[in-house]
Amino acid sequence: MEVNKRLYENYVKEITPVHSRWKNLLWAFLVGGGICALAQLAVNSFMSMGMEKDAAMAWTQMLLIGSSILLTGFNIYPKLVKAAGAGALVPITGFANSMVAPALEYKVEGQVFGVGCKIFTIAGPVILYGIVSTWVLGILYYILSLWNIGW
Numbered sequence: 001m002e003v004n005k006r007l008y009e010n011y012v013k014e015i016t017p018v019h020s021r022w023k024n025l026l027w028a029f030l031v032g033g034g035i036c037a038l039a040q041l042a043v044n045s046f047m048s049m050g051m052e053k054d055a056a057m058a059w060t061q062m063l064l065i066g067s068s069i070l071l072t073g074f075n076i077y078p079k080l081v082k083a084a085g086a087g088a089l090v091p092i093t094g095f096a097n098s099m100v101a102p103a104l105e106y107k108v109e110g111q112v113f114g115v116g117c118k119i120f121t122i123a124g125p126v127i128l129y130g131i132v133s134t135w136v137l138g139i140l141y142y143i144l145s146l147w148n149i150g151w
Contacts, residue, residue, distance in 0.1 A: 029087060032087035042059075042060040046060065065092060072097045072104065095126065105118070
């Protein structure tokens, strides 16, 4: 029994990829920073064309989301995520990717049971806990404001 456990542990160590923490951090920083820099460039470009700041930011968000959807559809964004990790997942582009990827994967099962059921498998928990935490913080803010304690 002990021999099997040791053999299994050795097998797991053999097949488990070894990652360089500093390399991963550098890639995440560079890719995430690159996405943010491109977004800032887009905002500045839209504003130089005469748009108000709020409109320029809204158009930039749509541009980022649309780009992420297209890159996911062409199987480019998943490769970027694999290389950059959180650097590609944290920005709004990562959320768009998390919505589109399951829809593409399960489209063969049909619109209802494929796309409709699976589209929120990754993004669903993010939406759920985002709403719940916002609700809890709103209640906390209301209670503190009753005691004239506020931000």
